[in-house]
Amino acid sequence: MTHLDTRRYWVSTINLEHVLLGVEGGFTQADHGRDTRLRALGRGDLIAFYSPRPSMGSQVTLQQLTALGEIADDEPYQVQMGDDFHPWRRRVAFEEVGRVPIRPLIPMLGFVTDEQRWGLPFRRGLLEVTAGDFGVLAGALRDGVTHAPT
Structure with missing residues (x-):
């Protein structure tokens, strides 16, 4: 298997x-720095990023695809960001892409099985999708026009 x-x-x-x-x-990072779901990612897996808001706690709606990359390591690693915060991360080789509305x-x-409640699947934080769905997202990001920073 390749x-x-x-x-x-x-x-x-x-x-x-x-x-x-x-x-x-x-x-x-995912799950507020925990490693649980990061362990499901494998080297070579592709990942798209969806940003519902510009920053944590913001009430401003963004709803954009914002980045695209490939997992570039074999295991999560931990970093120290403060006395009580040691989040787990995965290395990602990011592509240069534009940001596009979702x-x-x-x-x-x-x-997305219910277009009226389309945002529900994204609330899982880290979601595995089919190759076809990923192709739609990646294609939009690769073709997208970069938006001004928010």
Whole structure:
């Protein structure tokens, strides 16, 4: 079995501010720094990032796909960010892509089963999707026009 036969596809819901920190540092975090779901990611898996808001606690709605990358390590690693905060991360090789609104893509996504409540699947934080759904998201990001920072 080749690397491509075992590749999985993911969407991670993270506010834009944290996505940008991850892109700059070449990493992603999930589940408020826990490693549980990060362990499901494998080297070579592809991951798209959806940002419902510009920053944590913001009431401003963003609802954009904001980054795209490939998992570049084999296991989560832990960092120290303060006395009581030691989050787990995965290394990600990010592509240079634009940010694009998610709403026009909703009718094309199989994991969205109720268009009236389209945001529910994204609330899981880290969501595995089919190759077809990922292709829709990745294609939009690769074709997208970069939006001004929020």
